[in-house]
Amino acid sequence: MLGFALSSVLAQLHPDTPARYRPLPPLREQARLQNEWRDMRLARVPALLQKYGVDAWLISQREYAEDTVWRAIRDATADSPHRRTVHLFHTNTSSLGGAPNPLTWIDNTGAIWPALTSILEQYNPRTIALNVDKDLNYASGLHVGELRALQEHLGVEWKQKIVDVPRMMVVEFLGPRMEGQKEWFGVLMENAWAIIEEAFSARVVKPGVTTTIDVEWFMRDRIQSLNLTTWAHPRVSIVTPSKEPGWEGSSSLIHEGDVLHVDYGVSAPLMxxxxxTQHLAYVLRASEGERTPPVGLVEGLRVSNRMQELQLEVMRPGMTGNEVLRKINERMMEEGIEGQVFSHPLGDWGHGPGAVTGFNNLPTHVPVIGDLMILPDTFYSIELFAYHTLLGTNTTLRFMQEEDVWWVPEKGCWEWVHGRQERLHIIDAAPEEKRFDSMLRVQS
Incomplete structure (x- = not known):
């Protein structure tokens, strides 16, 4: 028997009503909002440079070979840097006379280099940070060709002042969500739930006819119909005892009695x-008169719900991902839970910059990104699975779940963005009249 009792829930749980499809603003308004959020982010740069002892931050890229950071500072309607685009962030001291931050040059003739060095001579920074970190992807976006060009054209004096950009400076620049993003993230999250609820229903799944790939492409079509896209294609699979935790789908034919799993990410790229999100569904054995899922599946979902609670109880801003992971593993051991956590931030990317709590192949410690600090104004994806052996069988399944949260400073805790899955999605292929007869029998 598991050594835990169900605790009080930290926030909103499984919503009582079905998720609704909710429109985002028109694209023009989305672009305006994104540029507004970008400007808020750029306004924080001088203070970040000062915090980390950096005088100048230089970003250089060319068309279709952009620095990772460029996506966070671009105009919402720009798809790639134009020609060669160079940005110089600075601490806005009087030596530059209130110059824009960043200073930007766009050129394809080579005239950019004397203009840049002229500004450097005027500003005279002690350090110039470049995005060349060998371990953190968000801090290593300078392409090798651009590095060589900088080394060739900057001159000895400025090359000697080049340093690797501080990791946490990049994380603090890219990770936090700006005021106003939270509202629209909640709308996007409800759409993600609505897509799952429709896909995992008898309207879409016909046992013995529908395959998991059919469900995947239904979801893609529905996403596109909402003027959204994906950063992670829906991967639908049948949960089996031998299935390793992963993200591949399958081409399996769906039958009654199957447990289905989906893992996918919905994107509003302009915003x-x-x-x-990862959810689970059960296909009722309707032909046998089954009206509810097996008790063992309900219990298994309950265990993974408890793991979610443990993470939110443990995880606090300022902790590193590895500190959180160690405490979660300790709590799981105390409560007799077997499973694994591999949670991550969400931001301008589905796998956003910031502290990672575990990896599928690194269950106890994650180098580099596991040692980053969790930020309070970052959206976070609580991703995990629990092992559970079904009652009266030797069958052990992985109950894989993923749900998104945000930090609520007024309450000092994380809350689910749209709730969390506490009930299996039920696919009931019984004819409508049989469902009604069954309901009458249950009520009587």
């Missing part, structure tokens, strides 16, 4: 918003 730089991305969800990440």
């Amino acid at each position: 730089a918003l991305h969800t990440d």
Whole structure:
């Protein structure tokens, strides 16, 4: 028997009503909002540079070979840097006379280099940070060709002042969500739920006819119909005892009695918003008169729900991902839960910059990104699975769940963005009249 009792829930749970399809603003308004959020982010740069002892931050890229950071500072209607685009962030001291931050040059003739060095001579920074970190992807976006060009054209004096950009400076620049993003993230999250609820229903799934790939492409079509896209294609699979935790789908034919799993991410790219969700469904054995899922499946979902609670009880801003992971593993051991956590931030990317709590192949410690700090104004995806052996059988399944949260400073806790799955999605292929007869029998 598991050594835990169900605790009080930290926030909103499984919603009582079905999710609704909710429109996002027109694209023009989405672009306006994204540019507004970008400007808020850029306004924080001088203070970040000062915090991390950096005088200048230089970003250089060319068309279709952009720096990772460029996506966070671009105009919402720009798909790629134009020609060679160079940005110089600075601490806005009087030596530049209130110059824009960043200073930007766009050129394809080579005239950019004397203009840049002229500004450097005027500003005279002690350090110039480049995005060349060998371990953190968000801090390593400078392409090798651009690095060589900088080394060739900057001159010895400025090359000697080049340093690797501080990791946490990049994370603090890219990770936090701006005021106003939260409202629209909630709308996007409800759409993600609505798509799952429709896909995992008898309207879409016909046992013995529908395959998991059919469900995947139904979801893609529905996403597109909402003027949204994906950063992670829906991967639908049948949960089996031998299935390793992963993200591949399958081409399996769906039958009654199957447990279905989906993992996918919905994106509103103009607003730089991305969800990440994993849910489970059960296909009733309707031909045998089954009206509810087996008790063992309900219990298994309950165990993974408890793991979610443990993470939210443990995880606090300022902790590193590895500190959180260690405490979760300790709590799971105390309560007799077997499973694994591999949670991550959400931001301008589905796998956003910031502290990771575990990896599928790194269950106890994650180098580099596991040692980053959790930020309070970052959306976070609680991703995990629990092992559970079904009652009266030797069958052990992985109950894989993923749900998104945000930090609520007034309450000092994380809350689910749209709730969390506490009930299996039920696919009932019984004819409508049989469902009604069954309901009458249950009521009587």
